[in-house]
Amino acid sequence: MTIIELKIEKLPHCISLPEYATKGAAGMDLTAAIKEPITLGSLDRALVPTGIKIQLPKGYEAQIRARSGMAIKHGITLSNCVGTIDEDYRGEVKIGIINLSKETYTINPGDRIAQMVIAKIEKATITPVVSVDETDRSAGGFGSTGYSAL
Numbered sequence: 673m674t675i676i677e678l679k680i681e682k683l684p685h686c687i688s689l690p691e692y693a694t695k696g697a698a699g700m701d702l703t704a705a706i707k708e709p710i711t712l713g714s715l716d717r718a719l720v721p722t723g724i725k726i727q728l729p730k731g732y733e734a735q736i737r738a739r740s741g742m743a744i745k746h747g748i749t750l751s752n753c754v755g756t757i758d759e760d761y762r763g764e765v766k767i768g769i770i771n772l773s774k775e776t777y778t779i780n781p782g783d784r785i786a787q788m789v790i791a792k793i794e795k796a797t798i799t800p801v802v803s804v805d806e807t808d809r810s811a812g813g814f815g816s817t818g819y820s821a822l
Contacts, residue, residue: 678790679727683764686723687782699737699787702767710779712771717751720767720785728759728790735789736767742785747773750786759793 680689683705690700704710705723712718728734736755742748751768767786771777779785 674792676729676732676790678729681725681727683723683725685721689724690722690788697787699789701739701784702736702765702786702788704767704779704781704783704785706779706781709781712748712769712777712779714771714774714776717768717770718779720769720779722765722767722785724765725762726757726765727762728757730759731793732759733757733791733793734765735791736765737787737789739784739787746775746777747771748777757788 682689685705685707687705688703690702692700702722702724705721710718710720726734734757736750736757738749738753748769748771751770755768757765765788769779769785
């Protein structure tokens, strides 16, 4: 594990800085920096501010992920599944949330709404070729490697 420095600017409406909930947590919890609750009906979406700006080290990204408890218990997840914050972005971190349940859900000021994982980025050079190498799987797509019932 590598420890890096993540610079964070706390905006005036910030309620709390990101923090790891446990010593072994991979992601830092992000909180809703809102003054009033936001209620989401079924399939409603909202862009929820966190009240922070971040400065990532060169060669890193911040991945914004859903909180598993909110997803499984309430059907609340991210509208873009996993968000990426690039190293050169300097705006406020905002979380796109969607309610996939049939019930309404209310986000209150200071609620933990997502988690942020810092990850090293590898860049690729693009090499055009006439064809790519074949494999045993080849073009087999969704479900092509079999299905195993639990």
